[in-house]
Amino acid sequence: MRDYSNFIIISIIFLLSLFIINNPYFIHLIILSGIFGILAIYWNLLDGYLGLINFGYAAFFGVGAYTSAILSMKLNITLPLSIFIGGILAGIIGILVIIPCLRMVTFSTAIVTLAFGEIMRIIASSWTSLTKGEMGLWGIPPLFEGANKKPYGLVIILLLLLGILGIQIILKTPFGLAIKAVRDDEISSGVLGIYPSRIKIIASGISCFMAGIVGGFYAHYILTITPAIFGIAYTIQIMAMSLLGGKGTIYGPLMGTLVLIFLGEGTRFLEDYRTLIYGAIIILIVMLFPQGLAGIYQKFQNIFKR
Amino acid sequence: MEVFLQQVLNGITIGAVYSVIGVGFTLIFGIMRILNFAYGEFFMIATYIAFFAYKDFGIPLIFVLIIAMILLFCFGAITEKLIILPIRKKAKDWSAGVIMATLGLQVVLQSLALILGGGTFRGIASYLMGSLMIGPLIISYERLLILTISIFMLIATLLLINHTKLGLMMQAVAQNKEAAIVSGINPNKIYTISFGLSGLLVAVPGVLLMPILYAYPTVGQLPIMKAFAVTLLGGMGNIEGAIIGGFVLGIAEIFASAYISTLMKDGIAFAIMILVLIFYPSGLGQFIKRYKFSRSKI
Amino acid sequence: MDKLILNVDHLTAYYDDLIALKDISITVKEGEIVAVIGANGSGKTTLLRSIIGLHTQKDGSITFNNELIKDLPSYKIVSMGIAYVMSEQALFPELTVEQNLRVGVITINKKEEIKKAFENVYSLFPILYQRKNQIAQSLSGGEQKMLAIAKALMMNPSLLLLDEPSLGLAPVIVSKVMEKLLEINKEGVALLLVDQNVQQALRISKHAYVLENGKIVKHGESSSLINDPLVKKAYLGR
Numbered sequence: 001m002r003d004y005s006n007f008i009i010i011s012i013i014f015l016l017s018l019f020i021i022n023n024p025y026f027i028h029l030i031i032l033s034g035i036f037g038i039l040a041i042y043w044n045l046l047d048g049y050l051g052l053i054n055f056g057y058a059a060f061f062g063v064g065a066y067t068s069a070i071l072s073m074k075l076n077i078t079l080p081l082s083i084f085i086g087g088i089l090a091g092i093i094g095i096l097v098i099i100p101c102l103r104m105v106t107f108s109t110a111i112v113t114l115a116f117g118e119i120m121r122i123i124a125s126s127w128t129s130l131t132k133g134e135m136g137l138w139g140i141p142p143l144f145e146g147a148n149k150k151p152y153g154l155v156i157i158l159l160l161l162l163g164i165l166g167i168q169i170i171l172k173t174p175f176g177l178a179i180k181a182v183r184d185d186e187i188s189s190g191v192l193g194i195y196p197s198r199i200k201i202i203a204s205g206i207s208c209f210m211a212g213i214v215g216g217f218y219a220h221y222i223l224t225i226t227p228a229i230f231g232i233a234y235t236i237q238i239m240a241m242s243l244l245g246g247k248g249t250i251y252g253p254l255m256g257t258l259v260l261i262f263l264g265e266g267t268r269f270l271e272d273y274r275t276l277i278y279g280a281i282i283i284l285i286v287m288l289f290p291q292g293l294a295g296i297y298q299k300f301q302n303i304f305k306r
Numbered sequence: 307m308e309v310f311l312q313q314v315l316n317g318i319t320i321g322a323v324y325s326v327i328g329v330g331f332t333l334i335f336g337i338m339r340i341l342n343f344a345y346g347e348f349f350m351i352a353t354y355i356a357f358f359a360y361k362d363f364g365i366p367l368i369f370v371l372i373i374a375m376i377l378l379f380c381f382g383a384i385t386e387k388l389i390i391l392p393i394r395k396k397a398k399d400w401s402a403g404v405i406m407a408t409l410g411l412q413v414v415l416q417s418l419a420l421i422l423g424g425g426t427f428r429g430i431a432s433y434l435m436g437s438l439m440i441g442p443l444i445i446s447y448e449r450l451l452i453l454t455i456s457i458f459m460l461i462a463t464l465l466l467i468n469h470t471k472l473g474l475m476m477q478a479v480a481q482n483k484e485a486a487i488v489s490g491i492n493p494n495k496i497y498t499i500s501f502g503l504s505g506l507l508v509a510v511p512g513v514l515l516m517p518i519l520y521a522y523p524t525v526g527q528l529p530i531m532k533a534f535a536v537t538l539l540g541g542m543g544n545i546e547g548a549i550i551g552g553f554v555l556g557i558a559e560i561f562a563s564a565y566i567s568t569l570m571k572d573g574i575a576f577a578i579m580i581l582v583l584i585f586y587p588s589g590l591g592q593f594i595k596r597y598k599f600s601r602s603k604i
Numbered sequence: 605m606d607k608l609i610l611n612v613d614h615l616t617a618y619y620d621d622l623i624a625l626k627d628i629s630i631t632v633k634e635g636e637i638v639a640v641i642g643a644n645g646s647g648k649t650t651l652l653r654s655i656i657g658l659h660t661q662k663d664g665s666i667t668f669n670n671e672l673i674k675d676l677p678s679y680k681i682v683s684m685g686i687a688y689v690m691s692e693q694a695l696f697p698e699l700t701v702e703q704n705l706r707v708g709v710i711t712i713n714k715k716e717e718i719k720k721a722f723e724n725v726y727s728l729f730p731i732l733y734q735r736k737n738q739i740a741q742s743l744s745g746g747e748q749k750m751l752a753i754a755k756a757l758m759m760n761p762s763l764l765l766l767d768e769p770s771l772g773l774a775p776v777i778v779s780k781v782m783e784k785l786l787e788i789n790k791e792g793v794a795l796l797l798v799d800q801n802v803q804q805a806l807r808i809s810k811h812a813y814v815l816e817n818g819k820i821v822k823h824g825e826s827s828s829l830i831n832d833p834l835v836k837k838a839y840l841g842r
């Protein structure tokens with residue numbers, strides 16, 4: 001039960017604030033936190049737990065967003081179903097991208113995933129008959145009618161909580177133990193009868209599926225999307241959140257997301273500098289606190305224990 | 307036939323540029339096992355230097371080139387000292403950390419350029435008029451200059467690595483760091499210089515392509531993608547491989563846009579890259595007998 | 605010829621929490637051959653790496669010619685006249701024999717000195733001269749070992765640290781290497797040699813130390829240690 005105390009606290013805080021506060025702007029921030037929280041947590045599933053760098057992560061978010069938007073606009077597929085299809089497609093592509101990477105070292109994986117994101121962006125901006133090119137898609141059907149944002153908030157918070165619970169449970173199953181074994185020692189995990197490549201493929205599928213689902217949700221919440229959604233800027237944002245929080249932890253990336261979204265919004269006058277700040281945060285964290293906020297928190301705990 | 311030869315010539319010119327870009331990028335990997343994701347932004351900085359020095363200050367092109375090379379050398383060296391070195395000192399396995407930090411540097415430099423210079427394209431129409439006819443073939447003086455200087459840079463790099471004391475030290479550090487240290491070499495110095503050289507190399511196309519790739523905050527995206535492709539084609543860290551890879555890519559792109567479609571040009575680059583990786587996982591460079599830097603898996 | 609050149613005093617070395625060397629004191633005099641013998645994992649490599657500065661987690665004092673070298677970076681220590689031959693991977697595999705040797709004199713600028721170093725090394729190891737344009741990794745195990753020693757000699761050191769020069773070599777080759785070491789020593793180079801091949805190490809050295817689990821359990825004249833019942837039992841299998 002103690003393992004889940006964090007989870008319960010977070011659930012209560014999120015849900016309570018959603019019910020108590022009526023300010024639409026605040027609710028918007030909560031929704032963004034939910035979206036990026038899931039992305040940061042599931043990006044970290046690959047980087048933090050498996051040492052798999054995915055620099056094209058935003059592209060899977062984009063695949064989910066574009067797929068669901070196009071399906072619902074052109075083929076009139078009902079909403080939650082189109083989002084789900086987008087997620088599945090993102091998951092499948094995620095697996096296809098990771099397979100050639102399995103034989104490569106970190107560096108090549110980084111290049112291939114980055115190039116993949118770039119290719120997706122090029123496709124989205126040049127396949128105009130389907131995507132309207134650089135203009136982007138607009139007039140995407142909303143997930144909920146009406147001006148009230150709370151239903152969106154509720155859905156994404158539940159998705160976030162489900163996502164967290166999912167990872168916590170996954171990490172306790174034999175599959176999760178295998179993930180840890182692969183992280184700790186790829187070579188001898190092979191001896192134990194664990195196939196590192198199988199683990200990586202499944203984990204990539206899960207991680208990209210989640211990115212696709214969140215992308216679909218995003219499309220039907222924001223209602224306009226452009227090819228920029230595939231670009232490196234979003235991946236950078238997700239990475240900054242994840243690394244700031246602390247790689248290899250569950251709640252670290254969520255904390256990093258909350259800090260950057262609420263602090264970022266509190267400093268709106270810095271709008272032009274946002275990307276600059278995200279970039280600088282990544283550099284500084286890597287240089288000074290490779291373990292992120294979670295690591296700092298751990299240090300404090302150790303001091304008090306003594 | 308003439309069209310074909312003309313296209314080969316165009317491909318070689320572009321290929322030479324890609325080779326220089328690729329060599330600068332792969333050099334660092336060969337020596338330090340590091341990828342510099344801010345490499346495209348080194349190029350971007352060179353384009354700005356070129357524009358301001360050439361257009362606003364009216365400095366002759368050759369001096370612009372030298373100034374840009376010197377400044378980018380310093381910028382590369384400072385990047386290594388200020389960002390890479392602390393990460394290398396802190397962690398034993400620094401590959402992922404360095405990749406992320408340089409990716410962070412990429413967006414920092416891009417947004418700095420945007421904040422300082424705005425989103426305008428800064429470029430010039432041309433710095434050299436006229437063209438040369440060789441029989442049925444035609445090449446503009448500008449392209450001829452680009453081709454000549456690029457090839458000069460490639461030869462100079464090979465000479466530096468193979469026939470100078472610094473080159474020997476670079477090879478030594480790359481192949482066996484500890485053995486190099488106990489031979490009296492300070493590897494940190496070599497790393498800093500290598501990063502500087504990488505900046506120096508990418509400054510060359512940054513300046514010479516002025517009429518084609520204008521100074522713009524995200525102009526670095528294109529060259530870094532080419533650098534990726536060339537590096538993977540040639541085998542990571544393989545200088546000669548990168549030179550071959552650059553020409554292969556340049557010629558393939560020209561033919562792709564001539565016979566398939568201009569839009570697919572960049573797609574073709576990646577298609578070739580992926581095909582080569584499937585059939586020759588360590589790149590075209592594996593046909594080279596001796597690696598200057600250590601052999602590595604891709 | 606009694607001048608102390610290397611003085612390792614109360615050296616303790618760590619790998620984070622693990623103590624690899626405990627309070628070790630060793631001296632080497634000018635032109636002398638000293639051996640450190642010990643089983644696998646006893647700390648021999650750590651000792652040499654601590655002296656040459658590649659291993660930095662350490663306490664105590666290390667002086668060379670009365671200068672404190674303990675906290676200097678390796679590449680500086682090397683230029684003071686200590687050379688180190690690693691037990692494996694001591695070479696630059698893709699460089700030719702000659703280039704490997706050239707790296708050995710990379711810190712020397714005088715053409716004369718470089719020429720002399722080459723002449724000296726090639727006369728000591730004629731086989732390397734025959735193979736000078738061959739790539740290091742294409743040499744046989746024995747030749748690679750010779751090249752590693754030759755590369756270290758290029759720096760004209762007054763002290764040579766050798767980590768298991770007999771490792772992985774056939775017995776005939778081991779004897780050859782040992783003869784070369786004796787020849788080198790005759791030129792006035794002091795040797796500090798660590799080895800599991802106790803018999804050979806004790807045969808060529810004057811003094812020896814016995815290392816066990818990071819501690820020195822015995823030291824003395826090699827000729828007396830070779831007859832020591834404990835050493836005989838533990839290391840010579842007799």
Ligand SMILES: Nc1ncnc2c1ncn2[C@@H]1O[C@H](COP(=O)(O)OP(=O)(O)O)[C@@H](O)[C@H]1O
Nearest residue numbers: 619622624642643644645646647648649650651
């Ligand atoms: N890089 C390392 N990290 C942690 N422990 C090490 C490392 N290298 C050696 N050790 C430990 O230090 C001790 C001494 O090792 P070493 O000096 O290599 O012994 P030897 O050369 O006599 O075989 C051993 O217990 C070994 O496990």
Ligand SMILES: [Mg+2]
Nearest residue numbers: 648649650691
């Ligand atoms: Mg050893």
